[in-house]
Amino acid sequence: GNTYPRKREKMASNHGKELVLEIKRSHGLPPYNNDLMRKVVNETQLLYRSMMKKMRTKSKDELKDPSVTCSIVVNNETIKWNKRLALAYINERLNRIKKIWWTRSSVLPDEVKPNMSQAEKDFFEGYDKILSEYNQEMDVDLASDMSPPSELMVEVRILQDYGEILLRSGQFIDLKRSSVCLLRSDVESLIQKGVAVQLKSG
């Protein structure tokens, strides 16, 4: 008969699935769920130990019993499934982190930092580095001109007094709270940083 106490086979607790659902249902970057991740890791290790134990301690005859091989296979599949779920969670977060570099700034915004694990912060830094190296080798700035230019001059509102800054076009400009008309290429970085807001034309 079945000698396994039920409570040891805890495959029903779906931490991996929870992780993926959490990231799927959220926008932006929610806090890194270290807790759930650890649970998935522990569950995986447990499954592995249980699987290895069966393979080691069972006799050859017992190992031919489908109910035994079945439980070994299920353990193996669950481990692989956990791996897939955990990596999907991690990967999706990395994608969102990359998006921050492209759409916001190459410096980690303060409100995002606390939601990231150390590994993720390292990733961002590393990503910035390899893109900067690429930019340098190719002599381009890939993060600018992200959308097709539709007009030459753009009217923007400067949100605060920022003082004098040097624009891409080589001009110096004194940024004060006001509406001003600037070259589109100058304005792009200002908008990205949140210094200015584009006013709708017409």
Add this chain to the structure above:
Amino acid sequence: RESKQLGAISGKMDPSATIESDIPIPSISDDELDETQGSNSSSVQEKLKLAWINERGSPEILQYEEAVVNRVKEELETQQELLEQLNEKKGTALILRIYQMEVDRINFMLKAYLRTRLKKIEKQVVHILSNDELVSRLSNSEVEFSARYLDLVEKNFKTAFLKHIPENYSSMEDKEMVVEPNLDEYVFCRALSNVGNLSVGDNGDLTVNNGDIIVASYRPLKDLIRNGMIQLI
């Protein structure tokens, strides 16, 4: 003083609108890539546009158009310098703006081309790096980028999860982990010349003439796209 008629950008300017200028202002769109590049003498700008659109439409990474990119960069630099010189002169404001817009547009296209490729590389990095033919389609900077990017991702996966689980499972190369392009994906394209009879796999044959627009699976069209007989749209 020389009166020069400007053939600006994509359309033709009003022939009565001439401007007096000491500095001839060639438009990038007028320039042609040198004759060694093939029978179609399309401007370097058009070649860039073609490369970009093809890259966007194709499921796999295409050959890096090194000659086109380098030429475009040269021209952008020259044009930008010219514009800066012109800036000093009076009465050139309108012309300056128009030329500046052209420079902006081409700049955008160039970067969009490079970005599209990087994005594809990121997505298919393991698949690309494991295949020498695919690696040969990348520029040197892209090859470096791919290797570094893979390292970065690997490091993150390992630290966050893989190093905590039993070693037999900690590989990054599982079949299901490698993202491969779907070469059978359907794509829209336009024929640039008379292709004649084209076999599109199970669906049979098509007769394709210059200018025809077709929808077909990518795989049978691969080589035609590569040698410029059809383009993706």
